[in-house]
Amino acid sequence: MLVVLQNSAESFRYFNFAVAQLVHLFCMCYPGQRMIDYSTDIHIKAYSGLWYEAPLSIHKLLILIIRKSLKPSYLTAGKIFIFCLETFATILQTATSYFMVISSVQ
Secondary structure, eight states, rough: OHHHHHSSSHHHHHHHHHHHHHHHHHHHHHHHHHHHHHHHHHHHHHHEEEEEGOOHHHHHHHHHHHHHTSSOOOOETTTTOOOHHHHHHHHHHHHHHHHHHHHHOO
């Protein structure tokens, strides 16, 4: 690892690869976070609307919508990885701590 860091061109290449991977991961997690935000916002908007002026059949539909939107929708990768900014921050924090441990060993 020390030999790679002494070669500035190769270390620059590794750094650019790591940054590109983080940008790619952020670009995958951001739409998932927006989906979570929009799905939780449905509950608030359905409850805050003028539902009391609507007919009874609309009341029944709104109850179903409110009940369904209590649990937010997630964008996942194989039900293992949830695409959201919290997951991105966790990965970034873990990668930073691994980098600090590896750099302190040398």
